[in-house]
Amino acid sequence: MKWFGDSRFQNYSLQALQKDMMSGLIVGIVAIPLGMGFAIASGVKPEYGLYTTIIAGILISLFGGSKFQIGGPTGAFIPILFAIVMQYGYEDLLIAGFMAGVMLFLMGLFKLGGVIKFIPRPVTIGFTTGIAVTIFCGQIANFLGLRGLEKTENFFSSMKQIVLHFSTINPLSILTAIICLVILIIIPKWFPKVPASLIGLLVSTIVALLFYPGKVQTIGSTYGAISNSLPSLHIPELSIEHLQTLIKPAFTIAMLGGIESLMSAVVADGMTGTRHNSNRELMGQGIANMVTPLFGGIPATGAIARTATNIKSGAVSPISGVVHGIVVLLVLMLFAPYASMIPLASMAPVLMLVAWNMSERKEFAHMLKTRTADSIVLVITCVLTIFADLTIAVEMGLLLSAILFVKHMSSLLVTKKVLPDPSDINARVSANMVGEHRNCPQISIYTVDGALFFGVARMFEQAIMDEINYKPKVLILKMDNVLYMDTTGESNFASLVKHFKKHGGIIIISEIQDQPREVLRKTGLDNLIGADRFFDNTGDAIQYALTKLNRAQCAGCKQFAFRECTALSGCAEAESIHEPKRNHIRSRKQEFPGINK
Structure with a gap:
């Protein structure tokens, strides 16, 4: 050097x-x-x-x-x-x-x-x-x-x-x-x-x-x-x-x-x-x-x-x-x-x-005024430094900070079931589109927001498992807001994938970030999912999912979750839902150009 x-x-x-x-x-x-x-x-x-x-x-x-x-x-x-x-x-x-x-x-x-x-x-x-x-x-x-x-x-x-x-x-x-x-x-x-x-x-x-x-x-x-x-x-x-x-x-x-x-x-x-x-x-x-x-x-x-x-x-x-x-x-x-x-x-x-x-003293008083969990860490660290010793104070301060961080990050993990919004010119997916009379029985789309780490991994797995207990044929996970995944998160993610595939389901991943994708690559989970089932665009993922449907099950279905449901169900009731955007939508790729924005 x-x-x-x-x-x-x-x-x-x-x-x-x-x-x-x-x-x-x-x-x-x-x-x-x-x-x-x-x-x-x-x-x-x-x-x-x-x-x-x-x-x-x-x-x-x-x-x-x-x-x-x-x-x-x-x-x-x-x-x-x-x-x-x-x-x-x-x-x-x-x-x-x-x-x-x-x-x-x-x-x-x-x-x-x-x-x-x-x-x-x-x-x-x-x-x-x-x-x-x-x-x-x-x-x-x-x-x-x-x-x-x-x-x-x-x-x-x-x-x-x-x-x-x-x-x-x-x-x-x-x-x-x-x-x-x-x-x-x-x-x-x-x-x-x-x-x-x-x-x-x-x-x-x-x-x-x-x-x-x-x-x-x-x-x-x-x-x-x-x-x-x-x-x-x-x-x-x-x-x-x-x-x-x-x-x-x-x-x-x-x-x-x-x-x-x-x-x-x-x-x-x-x-x-x-x-x-x-x-x-x-x-x-x-x-x-x-x-x-x-x-x-x-x-x-x-x-x-x-x-x-x-x-x-x-x-x-x-x-x-x-x-x-x-x-x-x-x-x-x-x-x-x-x-x-x-x-x-x-x-x-x-x-x-x-x-x-x-x-x-000014910083100390400012943090106390916030009356947040950080204020508790501040006071405990200070008191232990005075009445115990610095080593114990720092250890306890770091431990409390870690616990509060995990708790906070756990509260930030959100999974939502979504469907394309036909009233949006870009047909972005939205949780508001899912309802009792609009919910595809064969395709489930979920957005995942937050880090998948040890503090929330089990909660993520359970949340998805509870939602898909009716076992849809295709599960699409939109993961553009998952910036980090640790090995615990990967383990629970793998458990979900294996459980879903065991019952004949297909998992599709869209818009996954580099770090989680690299973790899946290193553990081999991407091969289990299938390299052809990772998409950069959620619109392309939906188009692929539609090719895997049981057409017989679509016949007579009145959920009309997607534009194609009109033709697949053989029913004309969906015309009024999708007609306003007919002139804007030419293909599935055109329908979802801004879905990852």
């Missing part, structure tokens, strides 16, 4: 490099506080977030499928990573991250990039909102400066800890957090190009150091000094036991990473008018997540906010993402000791604002 020399670097110039350098610098500055904040919220040391920003950021830009994607640790991962750290420990988090990288790479290799996009919107909005609530509530303790809390992965337990330790509230922590929060709100309005999170951290940290040093918890007092260099290469110890134990959390990381990265790439496409390569993006994400844990980094994915900032800052190519990683590396090497002085209360509003922005 070509990684370089592709369209992402076409017509690259010195001017483009200058734009990438500037946008990379801006995004790198924005990414520093976020990288540390996401790591802290995930239950690991802040420098691990910076390692991830540097290594994963560079690799995702180089090997991903988007020109503008900025990769690194994101807020969406916080609840998952925190739960893994609490349950398995940091070392096993690295192994789970590596395993997730392998999964992501394989997803891209086997071209599953498009599949991830089919996750229903209520599910993605539900778990995104749930994650946002979890992040926001998880920062309440740091905002208030509470002490002595036990770390727990359960939402109820975490809230209980806040209540139990509320008496340890620190007014100076609240003041520090408010200073940072005010700056985070004001700066984007007055100076939209200035990195508000960095300014907020700097100002609130300086205020704390000058006016009440040592009175609030800092990164240094909680996690120790931040190293100013990258860790050496460390190969985690993989074993069968590790693989078995961590397969579920690794899969959760991979799925969320895939969804988040592709969502970010789609946002970038919308902002720039470009198109990303989904499968290559997954492979790039996989490579980054396989390499990053080897240097102590946590799982990474595409970051929507940083990618948007990259585009708004004038990025031209993936070089901006590489520059962003180098900027973070330089800051780490030069200013790491000073980062230890940042109060945890200053980090809290940064993460709270991230949670607020990622909450999809």
